Amino acid sequence: LAKTTQPISMDSYEGQEVNITCSHNNIATNDYITWYQQFPSQGPRFIIQGYKTKVTNEVASLFIPADRKSSTLSLPRVSLSDTAVYYCLVGDRGGFKTIFGAGTRLFVKA
Amino acid sequence: SAVISQKPSRDICQRGTSLTIQCQVDSQVTMMFWYRQQPGQSLTLIATANQGSEATYESGFVIDKFPISRPNLTFSTLTVSNMSPEDSSIYLCSVTGTSNEKLFFGSGTQLSVL
Numbered sequence: 001l002a003k004t005t006q007p008i009s010m011d012s013y014e015g016q017e018v019n020i021t022c023s024h025n026n027i028a029t030n031d032y033i034t035w036y037q038q039f040p041s042q043g044p045r046f047i048i049q050g051y052k053t054k055v056t057n058e059v060a061s062l063f064i065p066a067d068r069k070s071s072t073l074s075l076p077r078v079s080l081s082d083t084a085v086y087y088c089l090v091g092d093r094g095g096f097k098t099i100f101g102a103g104t105r106l107f108v109k110a
Numbered sequence: 111s112a113v114i115s116q117k118p119s120r121d122i123c124q125r126g127t128s129l130t131i132q133c134q135v136d137s138q139v140t141m142m143f144w145y146r147q148q149p150g151q152s153l154t155l156i157a158t159a160n161q162g163s164e165a166t167y168e169s170g171f172v173i174d175k176f177p178i179s180r181p182n183l184t185f186s187t188l189t190v191s192n193m194s195p196e197d198s199s200i201y202l203c204s205v206t207g208t209s210n211e212k213l214f215f216g217s218g219t220q221l222s223v224l
Contacts, residue, residue, distance in 0.1 A: 034212065043114075043202050043215025044153070087152070093211055098143075100153040 004088045009105040018075040020104050022088030025069045032093040033064060033071045038085045038103070047086075048073070049093070075106075083108045112137055112205050114216035122222045123193055130189045131219045133203030138183035141206040144176070147218070148199045156201075159186040193223045 005023040012018045024033070032051050036044035048055055050062040050071070061074040075082060085103040092098070113136040123129050133142065142159040157178055158166040165178035180186040190197050203216040 036213075041220070042217050043204070044213070045215070046212040049212060098213060099155065100145075102152050 004090055004101040006086075006088050006101060006104045008102065009107065011107045011109065012078055013109050014079055015077050018078050018082075018106060018108075020073045020075075020086055020088075020106070021070060022073070023070045024088070024090045027068050027090050030092075031090045033062065033068075034089045034091075034093075034098075035060070035062065035073045036087045036089065036100075038087065044087060044100075078106075078108045080108050080110060082106065112139060112207060112214040114203055114205060114214055116203050116216035116219050118219055119217065120220040120222075122224060124224055125194055127193055128189055128191045129193065129221060130187050131201055131203075133186045133188070133216055135184045135205055137208065139205040139208070140183070142180060142186050143204040143213075144178060144186070144188045145202040145204060145215075146199045147202060153202065156188070159188075190221065193221075195223045197221065198223045 032049055034049040035047040037047050038044040048057055048060050048062045050064050052064050052068060055062045063072040083106060085105050087100050087103040089098055115134045117132045121129055144156040145153040146156055147153045155168050156171045156176055157168060159178050159180040160166060161180045161183055167173060175191055177189045188201060198221055200218040200220050202218045204213050207214060
């Protein structure tokens, strides 16, 4: 399973766009890139998943360059409630035996 | 989507005792997993709960310490045996969605061992 590297923490202000980049140099051909969000005292929650180029849903966008060795989660106009830990995972699409990295702690300030 | 209920949500236990955590899913699922999240840390996969057969444990986790049952496609239990303070963690049940595209998690069981 490919290892991922993310910033340990990030700070932002309400209303700003936040971009969290994840490095996964050893990503395999069949691997998908999936991001999860975790609030305190809750289990992680799926945000977005992609294989290549760009994916957008109602919550976020995911940008994946052609070499797929990194990816960027983009959160538009964050609010205080977006303060959470964000995990980047690389592997089987269905999450079989998913290995979580350290994650990025995002702090959104007023 | 899958709705996962875990019981208990939290417990405080004495050293040397055992606690069984239950995970109930509102639909039949193929894959069920148990994770541990130590304070301030990321999630670590304990094992895959297999229906009708023994669970598959990850390196560092053994059946004697973390016995797992999965009698059907909607239910699983994880027992934390002979507990010590080092077992104080959040234990999370997870399942793969019906479209096999993502993981769903329960809200976890926060365990404190005194």
